[in-house]
């Protein structure tokens with residue numbers, strides 16, 4: 001089997017030399033374990049954000065979809081499709097019976113009604129649950145309200161904007177290229193989108209949201225979030241999902257002062273980790289699959305092929321090369 005091991009502390013953007021591909025012999029499985037052949041691997045921003053929580057060297061963690069090839073856990077027989085969190089490997093042994101925390105849990109791939117199984121690590125996986133619960137439960141959007149999403153062309157952001165449209169909101173997105181902006185407006189039905197690298201965020205919002213912003217789904221943090229919060233209405237709601245603008249920042253990120261806006265406008269800001277709703281993920285998966293099947297939701301993927309290219313896909317995602325969910329076909 002092969003796996004990626006992280007050898008060094010990342011400085012800024014992770015380097016190829018920070019990883020090593022290790023080949024090793026898998027032992028026979030024990031009671032409560034399954035042997036999984038990995039078919040899809042997910043690269044996500046938290047692989048970078050959580051890096052410093054791990055002691056070196058460590059096996060690169062992450063979500064995957066695979067097929068059970070050997071089993072000593074009757075819940076996952078040979079041939080079952082599973083979603084697990086073992087990471088960047090082509091074959092792996094998972095102790096499915098004794099999950100100690102949220103990340104070590106394994107579950108059966110949801111019924112995708114014929115859609116691509118890669119969605120199990122995307123729109124019908126952890127990122128889908130993030131968009132669904134993080135937006136609906138924390139922003140509590142009402143029809144007619146104005147919603148702003150940053151990281152709008154990514155895995156989570158593109159779903160949030162479309163869910164907001166399904167709920168009858170007006171949606172404004174910020175993303176990092178003109179092509180992404182075009183896709184959001186022309187294919188996903190965003191009412192307005194902007195390239196945050198080239199516009200003045202405050203004037204863009206003043207023109208696109210003349211009545212102010214009611215909900216903000218924050219994927220990026222940093223200065224743009226302060227600028228957006230300053231354009232919010234009284235009793236606005238902010239769902240703080242991610243702060244990717246700081247993950248590779250070796251210096252302390254600077255922030256403009258936003259507390260006066262939070263007080264004056266009586267805004268509710270709440271951060272979350274999607275594992276909070278783990279026991280209800282299947283509810284989100286059912287709704288998301290239904291919306292994809294009936295054409296209300298597009299689940300675009302940015303597919304890279306080959307085990308040896310996982311590193312490139314990861315770095316590409318951190319630098320904005322992906323439109324939609326970044327996945328690797330093993």
Ligand code: NDP
Nearest residue numbers: 045154155156175176219241242243244245272273274320
């Ligand atoms: P994406 O598919 O959105 O990929 C990351 C994107 O971030 C890139 O495509 C890039 O797009 C954008 N980006 C990179 N650097 C910057 C920067 N400096 N400023 C602004 N945007 C930048 O990833 P996900 O949808 O998987 O994740 C989105 C966010 O949600 C992340 O912050 C992630 O950590 C968070 N998250 C949080 C969860 C939770 O439980 N709280 C669960 C899952 C995700 P662009 O071209 O637009 O710059």
